[in-house]
Amino acid sequence: MSIPAPRSVRGLTATPQRPPMDPPHGVRQIPLVPHQMVAAVTPHADVFTLAHLGIPRVDPAGWSLVVDGLVGRVGTLSLDQLKARPRTVVEAVHQCCGNPMEPRVPARRVANVRWGGVDLAALLAEFEVDPRAASLWSYGLDGGDIAGRHCDWYVKDMPLARLGAGGVLLADEMDGVPLSSAHGFPLRLVIPGYYGTNSVKWLWRLHLAAGPFDGPFTTDLYNDNVMANGGAVGLAQRQPVWAIAPESIIVAPAPDAVVRRGERIDIWGWAWSFRGITAVEVSVDGGTSFAPATLAPRCGWTWQRFTMPWLPTATGDVQLCARAVDADGAAQPRDAARNAVHSVRVVVR
Numbered sequence: 001m002s003i004p005a006p007r008s009v010r011g012l013t014a015t016p017q018r019p020p021m022d023p024p025h026g027v028r029q030i031p032l033v034p035h036q037m038v039a040a041v042t043p044h045a046d047v048f049t050l051a052h053l054g055i056p057r058v059d060p061a062g063w064s065l066v067v068d069g070l071v072g073r074v075g076t077l078s079l080d081q082l083k084a085r086p087r088t089v090v091e092a093v094h095q096c097c098g099n100p101m102e103p104r105v106p107a108r109r110v111a112n113v114r115w116g117g118v119d120l121a122a123l124l125a126e127f128e129v130d131p132r133a134a135s136l137w138s139y140g141l142d143g144g145d146i147a148g149r150h151c152d153w154y155v156k157d158m159p160l161a162r163l164g165a166g167g168v169l170l171a172d173e174m175d176g177v178p179l180s181s182a183h184g185f186p187l188r189l190v191i192p193g194y195y196g197t198n199s200v201k202w203l204w205r206l207h208l209a210a211g212p213f214d215g216p217f218t219t220d221l222y223n224d225n226v227m228a229n230g231g232a233v234g235l236a237q238r239q240p241v242w243a244i245a246p247e248s249i250i251v252a253p254a255p256d257a258v259v260r261r262g263e264r265i266d267i268w269g270w271a272w273s274f275r276g277i278t279a280v281e282v283s284v285d286g287g288t289s290f291a292p293a294t295l296a297p298r299c300g301w302t303w304q305r306f307t308m309p310w311l312p313t314a315t316g317d318v319q320l321c322a323r324a325v326d327a328d329g330a331a332q333p334r335d336a337a338r339n340a341v342h343s344v345r346v347v348v349r
């Protein structure tokens, strides 16, 4: 596959060199399972790391960001120029959608992250985006072979209309400190409300285009109908894994916890989606009946805490489940979906 090189601009960066990759292969670190996700804002060290092709070690001195494509003004920005811009902080749920080859398997790789950086919509306005632009192609410095295809760079596309909902960030900080290499140093995209795969790390190029990008991470992988049909579908039939579907996790009690009959406990956890959650229901009988939990309001793009008091009245095994409903009225499916209902077995003694 050939990727068009950025139009060369006098004195400005052309296609960059790939930085050293360490490691030169995929990384998957998932420090927390749901019952460990007790913090409202996930500490830096507890945020999962996903990298398909390895981790580029970027020298910030030689780094710059290219903005090109359907813009009135092509340009590049150095890290210093970006850091000198007005800054913003966005707290947002951050979720990996799981293995793209297994779109119906819940992975529950999730965190709630405080990102710092610059607002993308404000920055792009300065480049005079052409009205024909409908898609933002974001390029990472990593590349290699995946799913039988070669890619020069990790590239994702985002509908430009997403900017209208706000919060899209070029982030250089996580929880007040510079991004680590694993999380995208020196700069990454953050698209609140979209699955993590869309938030391109080690960003080097923003390309404005009229239509979708054709590449392994946009055309073959991360397309629900491609996976459902077991093969490639045309660009027009794509169903990209973009907006996060309604989901909830039970944090407490933990799996296999022993609780006392006649002693009140709180069942609590987190719920989130692109649109925001309007109700969470909890079941203490394996999903036969549900009762509404108390739900905290959403604050920007954060996950929302739910809690329900429970007084166990009989001894034995109990299957607890939580089900979130979002602002569209869409509810979590019982099973066979990446956002299937989370269920926890506890023992009442």
Ligand SMILES: Nc1nc2c(c(=O)[nH]1)N[C@H]1C(S)=C(S)[C@@H](COP(=O)(O)O)O[C@H]1N2
Pocket: 047, 048, 049, 050, 051, 052, 053, 095, 096, 097, 139, 140, 141, 142, 154, 182, 183, 184, 195, 196, 197, 198, 199, 200, 201, 202
């Ligand atoms: N350049 C680049 N960006 C990337 C990826 C990648 O492999 N390369 N992985 C994506 C995936 S699948 C996820 S879930 C998130 C993970 O971000 P984190 O490792 O900072 O938590 O980064 C996304 N951005």
Ligand SMILES: [Mo]
Pocket: 050, 095, 096, 097, 098, 196, 197
């Ligand atoms: Mo992911």
